[in-house]
Amino acid sequence: MNGYTAFGLLLAAAGGACVYLASPNQCWRAAPWPAAVNKAARAGGALLLIAGLAALRHVLQAPAACFVFAHWLMLLFVLFPYLGALLCARRNAS
Amino acid sequence: MRSEVIRIYKRVHAWTGIVAGMALFIAFYAGALTIFKEPLARWVAPPHAETAMSLDEAQTLIVRALKARPEMAKDFHLYLKSAEHLPAGIGWQARPAGADEHDSASARHYVATLDATGAVRIEETHPSRLPEFIDTLHRVVGLPVDNDPSRWVMGVVAVLYALALVSGVIVLLPSLVKDFFALRVDRNPKRMWLDAHNVVGIVSLPFHVVMALTAVIFAWHDGIYRVQDTLVHGGRWANAFQRPGGPSRAAPRDPAAMLPPAELLSRVQAFSPTFEAGALQYLQATGPRAAVRVWGHDPGAHSPRALGGFVGLDPYSGKVTSTDFMPGKQDAANATVASFFALHLGTYGGTPVQWMYFLLGLAGAWLFYSGNLLWVETRRRKQAGDDSAPPVQRRDARLMAAATVGVCLGSVCGISLAIAGGKWLHVLTGEANAGIVPLYYAVFFAAVIWAFLRGAARASVHLLWLAAVLAFAIPLTTLLAWLFPSLGLWAHGSAAALGVDATALMGGIGFAWLARVAARRAWHGPRDSVWSALAAKPPRKTNR
Numbered sequence: 001m002n003g004y005t006a007f008g009l010l011l012a013a014a015g016g017a018c019v020y021l022a023s024p025n026q027c028w029r030a031a032p033w034p035a036a037v038n039k040a041a042r043a044g045g046a047l048l049l050i051a052g053l054a055a056l057r058h059v060l061q062a063p064a065a066c067f068v069f070a071h072w073l074m075l076l077f078v079l080f081p082y083l084g085a086l087l088c089a090r091r092n093a094s
Numbered sequence: 095m096r097s098e099v100i101r102i103y104k105r106v107h108a109w110t111g112i113v114a115g116m117a118l119f120i121a122f123y124a125g126a127l128t129i130f131k132e133p134l135a136r137w138v139a140p141p142h143a144e145t146a147m148s149l150d151e152a153q154t155l156i157v158r159a160l161k162a163r164p165e166m167a168k169d170f171h172l173y174l175k176s177a178e179h180l181p182a183g184i185g186w187q188a189r190p191a192g193a194d195e196h197d198s199a200s201a202r203h204y205v206a207t208l209d210a211t212g213a214v215r216i217e218e219t220h221p222s223r224l225p226e227f228i229d230t231l232h233r234v235v236g237l238p239v240d241n242d243p244s245r246w247v248m249g250v251v252a253v254l255y256a257l258a259l260v261s262g263v264i265v266l267l268p269s270l271v272k273d274f275f276a277l278r279v280d281r282n283p284k285r286m287w288l289d290a291h292n293v294v295g296i297v298s299l300p301f302h303v304v305m306a307l308t309a310v311i312f313a314w315h316d317g318i319y320r321v322q323d324t325l326v327h328g329g330r331w332a333n334a335f336q337r338p339g340g341p342s343r344a345a346p347r348d349p350a351a352m353l354p355p356a357e358l359l360s361r362v363q364a365f366s367p368t369f370e371a372g373a374l375q376y377l378q379a380t381g382p383r384a385a386v387r388v389w390g391h392d393p394g395a396h397s398p399r400a401l402g403g404f405v406g407l408d409p410y411s412g413k414v415t416s417t418d419f420m421p422g423k424q425d426a427a428n429a430t431v432a433s434f435f436a437l438h439l440g441t442y443g444g445t446p447v448q449w450m451y452f453l454l455g456l457a458g459a460w461l462f463y464s465g466n467l468l469w470v471e472t473r474r475r476k477q478a479g480d481d482s483a484p485p486v487q488r489r490d491a492r493l494m495a496a497a498t499v500g501v502c503l504g505s506v507c508g509i510s511l512a513i514a515g516g517k518w519l520h521v522l523t524g525e526a527n528a529g530i531v532p533l534y535y536a537v538f539f540a541a542v543i544w545a546f547l548r549g550a551a552r553a554s555v556h557l558l559w560l561a562a563v564l565a566f567a568i569p570l571t572t573l574l575a576w577l578f579p580s581l582g583l584w585a586h587g588s589a590a591a592l593g594v595d596a597t598a599l600m601g602g603i604g605f606a607w608l609a610r611v612a613a614r615r616a617w618h619g620p621r622d623s624v625w626s627a628l629a630a631k632p633p634r635k636t637n638r
Contacts, residue, residue, distance in 0.1 A: 001446055002393070009446060025276035060443065061422060063433055064396045068443040070300060071450045077297040078457050081277040082290075089279050 008055030009072055015048030016076040020084075027084025030091055049073075100265055107261035112469055112494070114254035115462040116501040117235035121251070121309075122462065123505060124232035126455025129440055129448050130597075131225045131400070132179075133590035138222040138516040138526075139179035141584050147182045149174070151208055153354040158214040159184055159206035160349045160379065166204070167346075167381070172355055172374040178586045179221060183207035199223060199239070223527045224516040227534070228509060233312070236505060236538075238531055242316070249313030256306040258465075262295055270296070283623075284471045291464040294457050301454050302461075308438040346380040352409040361412045362388045362405055366423055368395075372402065376409060384409050387419075395422035396442035398432035459502075466498040470624055477622040484621040486630045495550030495624040497542070503557035504541030506605075508534040510564035510598070514571050521582040537564075551616040551627045558609035565602035569595035 020026055021033065022041035033041065056065040127134065147155065152172055160167055170186035187201040203219045230237075234244035235251050266273075274296070277289045295302070311318070323329055353361075359371055371390040378384050387404035397403040398419050405423070406416030417423040424432055436442050440451035473491040477484045512534040519526035519533070541560075545553040572595045575583035585591070616627040623629060 001444065005443070005446065020275060023275045025274065027277065059394060061395045063429065064394060064436075064442040067396065067433075067437060068447055068450075071447065071454065074298045074301055075450050075453055075457075077275070078294055078454070081275050081293045084275075085277040085279045085290075092280055 002059050004055050004059040005068075008052045008058075008069075010052075011048050011055055012052030012069060012072055013076055015045045015050075015052055016073055016080065018042070018045030018048060020077070020080040025081075027081065027088040100268070103261040103264040107258055107265055108469060108472075110254040110258040110261065111462070111465045114251045114258065115466050116498065117247075117251045118255055119459050119462040119502045120236035120505045121232055121248075122455050122458035123502075124228050124236075124509065126452045126459065127509065128225075128229045128232045129451045129455065130594070131229060133594050134228065134513065135222065135225040136178040136586060136588060137591040137594040138224050138513070139586075140222075140520060141178070141586075142181050142219075147208060149356045149359075150354070152184075152356075153350075153352070154212070155184060155206060155208050155214065156352070156355075156376070156379075157350045158208070159216065162214050162216060163204075163206070164346070164380070166206075167349075167379040168377070170376050170379070172376070174359075174372055174374070178588065178591065181205050181207065181219070185219070199226070220525070220527060222516050222530075224512060224530055227512065227530055231505070231509070231534075238535070245313045245316075249310060252306055252309035252313055255302075256310065259295075259299065259302055259306055263299065266292060266296060284468070284474070287464055287468045287471055291461060291468055294461045294464070298454055298457060298461075302458065304434070304437045305458070308434055311434075312438075347382070347384065347410070349380055352379065352384070352386075353412045358386060358388065358407055358409065358412060361407065361414070365405065365414055366392070366420065368392050368422060369405070369420070375404070379409065385415065390421075391441075392421035393444060396429075396433055396436035397421045397439075398424075398428075398435045398441075400439050400441060402441065403432070463498065463502055466494060470495045470498070474623060477620070484626075484630045486632050487622075487624045489632070492549065492624050492632075493546075496545040496553065499550045499554045499557060500542035500545030501538075503554070503561055504538040504545075506561045507541055507557060507564050508537040510561065510568065510601075511537050513594075513598070514564065514567040517571050517575075517583055549624075549627075551623075551625050551629065554625070555609055555613045555616055555627075558605050558612055562602045562605035562609055565598045565605055568598035569602075 018041045021028060022038040022045065024032060026032065032038070053065065053069045056068055060068060156172065159170075165188070166184075166186045168186075170184050172184045173180045173182065176182035183205050185203065185205045187203055189201045193200045203221055204216060205219050206214055206216045209215045230240045234240050234248050237244040237247060273289070273292065275293065277286075277293050279286050355374055358374065362369060362371060369388075369390055369392050371388050373389045375387040375389060376384070377387065379386075386407050386409040388407065389402055389404045391397055391402040398421070403419045403421040403424075405414060405420040406418075407413065408415055418425075418428045419432070421432075440447050443450075470491045473488050475485040475487055512530050515533045516526050516530060519529040523529065541553075541557055544556065547553075548556065571583060572585040572591075574581060575585035612625075615625055619626055621628050621630070
């Protein structure tokens with residue numbers, strides 16, 4: 001895997017995680033962040049996502065970069081709630 | 095939105111999903127594996143004699159092979175990189191007259207190489223049909239043959255899939271923002287299945303919209319082209335794609351006059367430095383309209399076909415004749431059309447994207463499975479109180495649960511057995527191809543019958559354990575080949591082949607975990623459910 005591709009995917013994953021954590025339905029943390037932190041996480045997440053897309057665009061043509069970015073985000077946003085459900089179930093069990 | 099409208103769309107969503115769900119499960123599970131069609135082909139391919147051939151020798155080979163077998167001039171490939179499933183040399187297929195162009199099962203495969211003395215050696219090869227069979231299951235939703243009737247069935251399923259997507263989104267619209275990312279496990283089971291279903295459906299909606307629309311086109315493209323030809327092109331569409339050339343009855347051209355492959359490749363390299371060639375496909379090599387397609391990938395661009403894309407050249411002059419299918423060099427119109435193929439096939443971004451498609455494909459299979467679970471859960475009859483006896487569950491819910499378990503897990507088990515069987519049948523009978531399809535359907539139908547006989551609760555545990563065992567059989571076959579070479583099995587050490595073993599191992603662990611969870615639910619879960627092995631049985635009918 002090209003270094004820029006890996007970097008872009010990593011940035012997008014970090015951005016996606018911020019967006020998920022700022023959501024009212026997040027399950028990674030037992031208690032949601034305060035509103036101000038949520039706002040900052042959303043903004044930071046958006047910036048990381050844009051940076052991720054820019055890194056992908058550096059090595060891929062525009063359509064391919066957008067396709068990779070979109071599919072990566074879809075996969076992450078499917079996995080994050082399932083990971084959250086697993087963590088939530090463990091918290092409830094303990 | 096009015097609740098009445100939502101109710102109508104909910105009904106449309108439920109019924110389209112129920113009718114098409116199991117077929118789509120098979121299409122998505124097999125499709126996820128088809129993303130790794132090449133590694134599967136490499137894993138299952140029997141070892142072949144290593145014949146190293148330099149690119150400089152390729153021209154000699156082509157000329158001598160064409161002299162020995164003039165009929166191959168119609169269409170043959172020169173493979174630039176040999177692998178477990180691709181011997182170095184040139185290969186071509188011979189199909190019986192009238193065979194369906196999409197069905198490769200009837201094709202005979204030949205390979206030409208040069209021996210030590212420089213003489214051409216032509217052999218018939220028998221590449222495994224396993225990857226093609228799994229692809230067929232994907233393309234025609236579990237039917238055995240990719241022919242017109244199967245594709246029409248697929249087309250209907252794809253339309254139902256599109257309807258289910260649209261109606262599902264409309265049903266979710268009122269709570270879309272509020273419930274985004276929600277997966278509540280601490281409430282009732284119906285809520286949990288609904289969230290588990292909705293998360294996948296909504297988040298990966300663009301992926302599914304593209305899959306549904308392209309599947310409709312793939313299924314009915316022959317018919318669409320025929321109508322387009324009649325209405326728009328006046329029946330002369332085929333002429334538009336014919337390359338200009340000399341009279342078709344001219345004497346065959348001398349293939350020795352063609353530019354050597356190395357020269358053709360250097361011209362392609364000069365034309366597009368980022369294009370990575372993998373094979374040269376010669377068409378009508380000795381005819382007046384001779385063409386060569388240089389197939390390959392551009393790591394930075396999307397490709398229009400599963401094998402990549404190609405640039406067309408005249409093999410005699412080396413002139414580039416077409417870039418319509420060349421990744422990175424297409425015009426806007428062709429690039430747009432190609433993007434739909436690329437989005438369906440995942441032919442961009444390399445290995446990371448293949449893994450994304452694999453996981454999204456599995457998530458898609460789960461989407462349809464969970465949809466059926468939801469349908470069953472909606473019809474659940476609940477126990478009135480802790481002291482009361484659990485009620486008998488509805489017949490339609492019991493049958494649907496059994497069908498879902500049997501069909502879905504049956505296809506999972508069948509595919510795993512077909513993969514492992516691709517090697518074992520070769521060792522035991524000397525020829526694996528004839529046995530792969532019967533092996534798959536034997537397990538598939540046995541699983542369906544078992545699910546109806548034993549009920550969904552018990553059968554889901556049994557079939558999940560069977561799925562785990564059969565997935566483990568894939569890396570175990572490789573292990574046995576290394577430990578006991580006398581068995582006649584083989585194991586390839588390439589990353590692609592080992593990746594198949596590692597993925598199957600992970601799959602086996604996953605199925606074993608699911609089997610334990612299903613067993614716990616069956617024996618210790620609530621008894622007022624079709625998923626309980628201790629659920630109340632329906633009263634037997636007695637003859638009076």
